[in-house]
Amino acid sequence: MTTLSDDTARGPFSSAPFRRFFAARTMADLGTEVGALALPLLAVLTLDAGPGQVGLLGALSTAAYLVVGLPAGAWTDRVRRRPVIVLSQFLHGVVLLSIPLAWAAGVLTLAQLYVCAFLGGVAALFSRTAQQGFLPAVVGRERLMPANTALAGMGSAAVVAGRGVGGYLVQTLGAPHAVLLNGVVQCASAAVTTGVRVSEPDPERRSRSMSAEIAEGVRHVFGHSLLRPIAFSTLILNLGLSPLLVLAPVLIVGDLGLPESRVGLFFMVGAAGAVAGSLVAGALAAGIGTGRALIVATVLAGATAFAVPFLSESAFWPVCAVWALSQGGVGLLNVVQTTLRQRLTPDALLGRMTATMRLLMTGALTLGSLAAGVLAEAADVRTALAVGAAVMALAWMPLAFSPFRRRDPEVR
Template sequence: MTAAVQAAAPDRPPDERTMHPDSPWRIADFRTLFTAITFGQFGTNVGYVAVPLIAVSALDASPGQVGALATLSTVAFLLIGLPAGAWVDRMRHRRVLITADLVRAGLFTSIPMAWWLDVLTLEQLYVVVLLNGCATVFSDVGSQSVLPRLVGRDGLVQANAAVMSLIAVGNVAGRGAGGGLVQLLTAPVAVAFTAVSHLASALRLISIHRVPAPPSLLHGRPVRLGAQIAEGLRHVFGNRELRALAFTAALNNLGSQIVNTMLPVLFIRELGLPAGALGLFWAVGGAGLLLGARCARPIAGRLGHGRTLGLVGLWLAPAGLLVPLVDHGLGLWLAGAGYLTAMFKTGMDNVLGVSLRQRMTSDSLLGRMNATFRFLLTGALAVGAAVAGLVGELTTVHTTLWVGGVFLATAFLPVFLSPVRTRRELPRQHEGSTGIQEGKPALEPGGAG
């Protein structure tokens, strides 16, 4: 344990931190965080369906404009993702999470207000999704950084499985509800539910009181921002396992975003299906995420942690090639089965991959490690949306879906060809970390395995 962690330990009651390290549900702050994430995920997934449908149905957006909207929703991770990790490592995590939710609530409130005043434009949607993406950068990095400090490292797999299952349930319930709300109450009214959900999340987060201060605040030794960012990059790219996890997740996100960007255009404009059908299709993917997240621990316990990450990709990733078959009748069912299977793999990857990278990272580097991953993963979403818009404009929607399907089917290769595939268990301590130990210089990263 580093000096930073030792200094933070007194902030947590000993019965919560040490008596039940494998039971995060016994920790009140984890339950509070989980509830807040529940509200936020519901709102995020309703907005995921409603915002592009506003663009397609109410503002007559073209495939290129829909692609631009999706790109702007995630480009913030490319613009500020890396410095955000260093900033989060210097901030109170609870304050970061609350502020991000309040900003998102205000942004999404502006959409139904503009619609009711008959002044809603595509440009406003662009601004809202861009600024929402900036707030999401801090929310995502902050939540993944605070989790190990709340539950301890021995409780990470169970805590991550719970959070990833919740995200998957949010995909099912939120996107299904989003499609239904759009169909029954119109898309702008559905966006109002997104705003209320983020507000509820912020109010819930106020109840968290025992988050230890980040090591940088405890010791008060300022480090140059550029040096901190570089240290996070060295930690991820200098470790063969972390590097493989990052590349596999980025390729998977790239393929998923190419597919998801074109689905509203395909379902609503080309196939003439109702918004509820699109929400249901996305909900099927959420069901796959949920099943994958719930099966991750038992399968990893039988096959080994790394072998599960490698072999499940080999067995299931090719199902992504079924997604471009989406059409009326049998094609819709085949595409749904492929999407369910591909998202099952993603759900397992999320639980096992996130737990592995958190266990391989010291507390002082968590924000920067998470920011580096979010930079790559969500940056891949921005690139995928831009590629989808460009290919959709130059070719056809179905051709664009095939491009996305190929990425989904081959994304497992970096992990399969790396030392991750031979790892049976999670490391007991952070392996290969480049974290600055208190009173010591940073160490060069070393590849585990």
């Protein structure tokens, strides 16, 4: 078993377990970003899915957070995390591999895509939740900040590379082969994670029921004067963002008839904006205050999202540029609010606070995807995109009418 070095000055990459953990996460994140494009494009190009069906597919991929999000947070605090991560990643890969196999056999249906999207979401939920608790055992608490910074930077880079590569893979190899690649990468990530050998602390024995522990985490979020407005603002933002994420591929490929690579470029430019926003987050928060930085980021994300409904072949690049500004606001917001959440939550409640926040954030993505599909079928894709942007534009309000309107908000 590998033990942590007492010399922490060299950073987390001096730890062999963290290097393996980082490699596994990089593989999984890249595969996930490729799959995020491949699945809806597979539905549209191979199975002739309409906007409502694509919206349902997007909703099912995140529905696990609504169904088992809170119990997953409490349960993973009671067991050793590495086996949970390995098993979840492996099962995620197997679920994905069933899709190209069914396509090759000529029996692939939308129903199978729906089931696989949900089961893959469940596996990803348990894997990500367990990783949050496993990281302190990998690097030690004294190196959590640089480790999280490295992982966040890699995650943003994975979005840029994965979405860009994903569009070209779908165009050159076909969507089923892109899904095949994602499945193989998820299984490989599980194999690499088995090599992360560290001594995990014994799971804490708890006499209280799981429901009581879940309730404590929920009360902490909604009873806190600063966490509560963050929760509501993020919920509104994600509720409006999900139609843009789900229906942009439908508009670009289905309505405009542009090549699949344009979908990858659209999301890649947005991800580059998110990276830029995350890089300036610390300086902006130090300059104008954390609360005002949150409000500025939320206003930026919502106001510039209104460009997306105007996507066209001639205006593709100008709209992409404005979309990058919107995603820059999202990247800025994520860094500032994540840091605040960690600072405002005791160690014993971090897992349950995270589970509660993820339930709200991802649940909003699920409901927004469903609403987007229904609205696109009832009206059209551009109308659904415009409604999503309008909802995003309201996300600043819970922050503006809270202690965050002051430079240095007080905790109550």
